Amino acid sequence: MNHPAAPNHAAPSSDTAQSSDAAFLADFHFVATIGATDNNGVDRQALTPEDKQTRDWMRGWATDKGFDVRVDAIGNMFACLEFVPDAPYVLIGSHLDSQPLGGRFDGAYGVIAALFAALRVKEELAESGLQPTYNLAVVNWFNEEGGRFAPSIMGSSVYAGLFDLDEMLAVTDLEGTTVAEALGAIGYAGTDTPPEAISYAEIHIEQGRILERETTDIGVVESSWYTQKLDIDVLGEQSHTGATAMADRHDALVAAAKVVLAVAEVVDEFEEEALVSSVGQHVVEPNSPIVVPRRVHMVADLRSSDPAIVQAARGSLRAQIAEIARAHDITINVEDFDIRDKRHFPTEGVELAEKAVANEGLSIRRLETMAGHDSVAMNHRVPAVMMFVPSVDGVSHCEREFTTDEDMVRGVRVLTSVAGELVRGELADVRDGAVWVGSSVAEARA
The missing domain is CATH 3.40.630.10 (Zn peptidases)
Structure with missing residues (x-):
């Protein structure tokens, strides 16, 4: 015009x-x-x-x-x-x-x-x-x-x-x-x-x-850019950090750490600079120095100019998170959150x-x-x-x-x-x- x-x-x-x-x-x-x-x-x-x-x-x-x-x-x-x-x-x-x-x-x-x-x-x-x-x-x-x-x-x-x-x-x-x-x-x-x-x-x-x-x-x-967030709730079992055998633990924070790494590394599945990802907030419960965490809540953030890339990253992360949950014998709930169209x-x-x-x-x-x-x-x-x-x-x-x-x-x-x-x-x-x-x-x- x-x-x-x-x-x-x-x-x-x-x-x-x-x-x-x-x-x-x-x-x-x-x-x-x-x-x-x-x-x-x-x-x-x-x-x-x-x-x-x-x-x-x-x-x-x-x-x-x-x-x-x-x-x-x-x-x-x-x-x-x-x-x-x-x-x-x-x-x-x-x-x-x-x-x-x-x-x-x-x-x-x-x-x-x-x-x-x-x-x-x-x-x-x-x-x-x-x-x-x-x-x-x-x-x-x-x-x-x-x-x-x-x-x-x-x-x-x-x-x-x-x-x-x-x-x-x-x-x-x-x-x-x-x-x-x-x-x-x-x-x-x-x-x-x-x-x-x-x-x-x-x-x-x-x-x-x-x-x-x-x-x-x-x-x-x-x-x-297209934006997609994932509301992630990692649910383990609270126990004593000194008295619980490692084999008996269901540590929500350890599993959550692997989720954070998966979010950071999912960008490597795409062209350089095509996708950005992060986990910016964690809430750990009960957050005591002598208690194995029972719950970690976090929000993952995925953004790209191409909505298809975000959807592909979301699919990859959900599959990886399901595998982390199985490996640690815990529950991880993942919900879509705050989706913003391009x-x-x-x-x-x-x-x-x-x-x-x-x-x-x-x-x-x-x-x-x-x-x-x-x-x-x-x-x-x-x-x-x-x-x-x-x-x-x-x-x-x-x-x-x-x-x-x-x-x-x-x-x-x-x-x-x-x-x-x-x-x-x-x-x-x-x-x-x-x-x-x-x-x-x-x-x-x-």
Whole structure:
């Protein structure tokens, strides 16, 4: 789809732009002090006191700037700017929660960038006198990371209709606290009706090395990888570590260790880099130093650009796990969990991002995303645009995660341009007047 050149909307002066960039960086680095760790990371898991602090900061910032802040039943926060009464909203944003000992850029950058982009769009509209087609809202999605409450990408998936609200409110953390209880505890059990979305845009750190290696300023996502998780419950028998003969043991942890190795090694059955796999969480019971473990619960994660590869890996792992269970005379239950289809982002949105980047005099390339994002969930409901800025060394979900100030500022400017086009009506035709059910105009109209 060819887009006409954007009109000149009285671009802000160089001094004004630099002042706005400096304000963005000051706020970003301030938020990074909330839940800060000793090694320059953050620990702000969903609905912890640290998460509340960032939420309170966002509410205060947005209210002071004239946004109307709403909180829905799953805890998503929306900072709304109404330009056209009763019109739907362009949503832009990401998430403020983090992984345990996570990085300060993942998620938070996208929310703070969106706040400044929305404010700039508001100012540009006021200066130009142009009437937009849609309203604009910045969103902080609840529990994108899934470190405390599984599954991840929870708030945006509820909003997009992929997860049931009541089921998600009943999810518990390892201590037995439900999402509903935790939302109430920090004062974010919302009752507001969320704004109706017409489109969505998100900017995020890449969490990979492609942009850095190729010295490219911006990445735009064409598609997301297929993701399949396996909920694995290894059930042995509890016994005394000193008094039980080795031949009489049914050690759940030993069997679970072999399962972990099988998950790691299944990638060798496929072409290099075609599949990634991991086991990131284990719960061992009773977790006593003098007791042979009776149970280990874990979640395995399989991802590939090709869904058939994930299905083949799943089949191989289930066969290997069944053999491990027989060899150790224990029970291992395996259930499919959190399956996410491969999704293509609308070509029209990709081209919109490319036009915005070109107008800024920057370089851009198309990418797939291996990681899950709120944009992937939202792309089921409305046309979505997902953009990346470079990550130093490609590391993420750790304290060493880093993106330069210069790259963050470039991303804010590009997001501002994209958001401005979206509120003026870009991508509206992709929806074809109906709920977004495809990944391109052709699919949506089929």
